[in-house]
Amino acid sequence: MHRLRNKRILLGITGGIAAYKSAELVRALSGAGSQVRVVMTAGAQEFITPLTLQALSANPVHHSLLDPEAEAGMGHIELAKWADYILIAPASANFISRLAAGAADDLLTTLCLASVAPLAIAPAMNQAMWLDPATQANIEKIQRLKAIQIWGPDAGQQACGDVGPGRMIEPLALAQTLAQQFENQSLSGKTVMITAGPTREALDPVRYISNHSSGKMGFALATAAMEAGAHVILIAGPVNLATPDRVDRVNIASAQQMLDAVQQHLPQCDVFIGAAAVADYRAADVATQKIKKHDDDMCIRLVKNPDIIATVAASADKPFTVGFAAETQDVLAYARGKLVKKNLDMIIANDVSNPEIGFNSEDNAIIIIDAASQTPFPRATKYYLAQQIINTISNKL
Ligand code: C5P
DSSP states (O other): OGGGTTOEEEEEEOSSGGGGGHHHHHHHHHHTTOEEEEEEOTTGGGTSOHHHHHHHHTSOOBOOSSOHHHHHHHOHHHHHHHOSEEEEEEEOHHHHHHHHHTOOSSHHHHHHHHOOSOEEEEEOOOHHHHHSHHHHHHHHHHHHHHOOEEOOOEEEEOTTSOEEEEEOOOHHHHHHHHHHTTTTSTTTTOEEEEEESBOOEESSSSOEEOOOOOSHHHHHHHHHHHHTTOEEEEEEOSOOOOOOTTOEEEEOOSHHHHHHHHHHHGGGOSEEEEOOBOOSEEESSOOSSOOOOOSSOOOOOEEEOOOHHHHHHTSTTOOEEEEEEEESSSHHHHHHHHHHHTTOSEEEEEETTSTTSSTTOSEEEEEEEOSSOEEEEEEEEHHHHHHHHHHHHHHHO
């Protein structure tokens, strides 16, 4: 079920007595960490109120196609693009026939046509309706045309008193089957923590020591890890970048704050990537008032900051730990040295002496190094390289 975390599930509910079970399905999906948006047909609203599903999904329920107010909120095309997966449960005989016909005469059928997200239906109806050749032909047609998954129905006692096939699969089993659909994502079910950007070490209330790190590489890694299905925790220094979609961001300023945030989230993390340019030193004493100028020269005593990645790599339940080595000379030798000294599983070396790549640039050029191998990746966008790094990490896990 952990694979459902952060997934965007569009749950379609159609008119049938099994619609009352959809409330439990919404709870199971939300409980597993999915974002759920419910779309109801007119028939569904005769069996269960939108208010119940709104409360359980913590989102407004969608039901009309041509309602200007609803379209102004999240329009049908936006909703179609939003979904990672569409599940229709229960799917009535009438809905299945409209799906087979390619109808777009209400919001739910329109969404099914407008979305490229995978689609599954959980049929629920009277056993004779299910076994009717018209329904069976519709089922065969939607599987052939659109590779729609059909989950169920179960056989047994029906609400109408009949016995036979037509019961909706139980909500928990539906949620588990849905979770399995996300298995093929390489980091599905994994938590990846990434540090990014510079740290800021205060000297007094208005001054600090920092560096030129833009955070772009770490943010690109967060995006790539999220797209590979991971739950991503991004510990970000002060940078001017938007939070990538579906990434949990924690803002910090100093190295000590970064370490505190990392340690707080460490127990749940499978992979740690230290992409931050952590300041090596901080002021021994931070002045409480603005430092005044007096003499021609002045000294600031600095003390060493904690090494965050080395602390992570020394922890009892060490995650797969990946560091960066930004170097201006002897790139390979220094990077290998850090791999060993900090007890890392992998290190990404990059030459920051070239002003066209590295710090603040959109591009980078890297060498992915582990104990057994080193693989160079020539200049490319940070996002492309982030995808290569994430692929390499998932192959090693
Ligand atoms: O600064 P250095 O070259 O040692 O950085 C190598 C790696 O160690 C990077 O992944 C960086 O994020 C991490 N690091 C850290 N804490 C520090 C210094 C560096 O996590 N105090």
